[in-house]
Amino acid sequence: MVTFAIPMIIGNIFQQFYNVADSIIVGKFIGPDALAAVGSSFTLMVFLTSIILGLCMGSGAVFSYFYGAEEINKLKNSFFASFVFIGIVSLLLQVGAIAFIDEILNLIRIPEEILSDTKSYMEVIFYGIIFTSIYNYFASITRSLGNSTTPLIFLIISTIINIVLDIIFVVPMGMGIVGAAYATIIAQAVSA
Numbered sequence: 001m002v003t004f005a006i007p008m009i010i011g012n013i014f015q016q017f018y019n020v021a022d023s024i025i026v027g028k029f030i031g032p033d034a035l036a037a038v039g040s041s042f043t044l045m046v047f048l049t050s051i052i053l054g055l056c057m058g059s060g061a062v063f064s065y066f067y068g069a070e071e072i073n074k075l076k077n078s079f080f081a082s083f084v085f086i087g088i089v090s091l092l093l094q095v096g097a098i099a100f101i102d103e104i105l106n107l108i109r110i111p112e113e114i115l116s117d118t119k120s121y122m123e124v125i126f127y128g129i130i131f132t133s134i135y136n137y138f139a140s141i142t143r144s145l146g147n148s149t150t151p152l153i154f155l156i157i158s159t160i161i162n163i164v165l166d167i168i169f170v171v172p173m174g175m176g177i178v179g180a181a182y183a184t185i186i187a188q189a190v191s192a
Helices: 002-029 032-068 072-099 101-107 112-126 129-144 149-170 176-191
Strands: none
Touching (some): 002 032, 032 112, 072 129, 101 112, 112 176, 129 176, 149 176
């Protein structure tokens, strides 16, 4: 049980590195307002990601049950049904977040001085919701079949890519806060 749980615990830590890396690099090379914009985005991203994670973990419980019972047809059907359902929910979250970004920023009371940076960062980040869903969906399948190490490997690789791209996009390319957001969604796409 511990051998299975350790990669999952480490994986949860690495998932937090996406935002931490953006925060450190943006804060150091762009400034405090950009850091505040990234930090302001964190709570909303955790909320949206938690919806997706909950659906994926719930599906993983069903997968584990059918896999353990050796009911392969039901397992395949549950793979398909959950993939479609989670895909639709993720797409609705993504489209809704992009369409209502101004209302969302107003609702969470983003200060005027960082509103523009926060909006720029979040507009790009919201396009990565689908990648987050794909990674977490397939990670839940892999874990439900007893392999918690493979999702961790992909997560570590994507975290390293995110950090490297953050540095490249923000420092020499001077893309600012949007560069950090692009680095994040590219890394999420790689993990997916």
